Amino acid sequence: MFYLKNIEVNPILHIENLTFEKQKITSIIGKSGSGKSTLLKLLNQLNNYDSGIIEYEGKDISTINPIQLRREVVMLSQTPSIYEGSVKENLLIGLKFSEKNTESINDQKLLALLELFDLHKNLEENAEELSGGEKQRLAFARIILMDPPVYLLDEPTSALDDETTDEVMGQFFQFVKRNQKTVIMVTHSIKVAEKYSDQIIDITKLNEKEMSVTHG
Numbered sequence: 001m002f003y004l005k006n007i008e009v010n011p012i013l014h015i016e017n018l019t020f021e022k023q024k025i026t027s028i029i030g031k032s033g034s035g036k037s038t039l040l041k042l043l044n045q046l047n048n049y050d051s052g053i054i055e056y057e058g059k060d061i062s063t064i065n066p067i068q069l070r071r072e073v074v075m076l077s078q079t080p081s082i083y084e085g086s087v088k089e090n091l092l093i094g095l096k097f098s099e100k101n102t103e104s105i106n107d108q109k110l111l112a113l114l115e116l117f118d119l120h121k122n123l124e125e126n127a128e129e130l131s132g133g134e135k136q137r138l139a140f141a142r143i144i145l146m147d148p149p150v151y152l153l154d155e156p157t158s159a160l161d162d163e164t165t166d167e168v169m170g171q172f173f174q175f176v177k178r179n180q181k182t183v184i185m186v187t188h189s190i191k192v193a194e195k196y197s198d199q200i201i202d203i204t205k206l207n208e209k210e211m212s213v214t215h216g
């Protein structure tokens with residue numbers, strides 16, 4: 001799905017070869033400041049690189065319109081964007097961004113999605129008044145509704161306790177498996193990485209390996 005070759009983001013990343021497989025769940029782990037988020041943001045053109053090539057579905061990523069790419073490769077950041085307005089508006093905003101039809105989405109479907117993430121809220125409630133963990137769960141519901149082929153998750157459970165993390169991740173990855181999505185996830189939690197991923201990439205080691213290969 002993604003292939004990176006000779007990527008340099010100076011002085012943060014040096015990656016000789018890296019593949020993210022289609023319909024697999026890959027976790028990126030590594031020390032704080034090692035470049036995990038930087039790597040993730042290369043994959044939806046939120047970050048630039050100094051040299052090398054990144055391919056998405058066999059196409060040079062730099063030739064793809066970033067807006068178009070971000071409709072297919074949807075990112076959930078550590079502190080998800082919550083917009084002024086109701087819970088309902090915040091759920092539907094992802095679909096609007098993707099230019100997808102919202103007419104077939106009724107309130108019942110939205111409430112079922114909230115329920116899936118244990119969010120017992122009224123659709124008309126002000127989203128900005130939710131707690132940090134509730135906002136993260138609302139953002140999970142929003143990206144499920146968007147239904148893209150690829151998800152990039154950056155520390156998606158940073159505001160959740162262990163029990164809620166298990167519930168949210170359990171629901172999300174059930175959806176991912178059932179719908180054959182590709183997921184690339186940055187996480188501090190080895191436990192989360194081991195439980196849900198098909199592949200784990202330790203970016204600290206990857207960078208060291210590449211450095212030793214490059215510099216002898």
Ligand SMILES: Nc1ncnc2c1ncn2[C@@H]1O[C@H](COP(=O)(O)OP(=O)(O)OP(=O)(O)O)[C@@H](O)[C@H]1O
Pocket residue numbers: 012030031032033034035036037038039
């Ligand atoms: N826009 C930027 N401009 C310059 N330096 C940056 C930028 N973004 C990140 N960095 C630097 O790049 C390095 C890697 O940052 P990054 O956020 O990718 O690390 P990380 O592994 O995700 O860290 P953490 O686990 O602490 O979130 C850090 O030293 C950071 O200060």
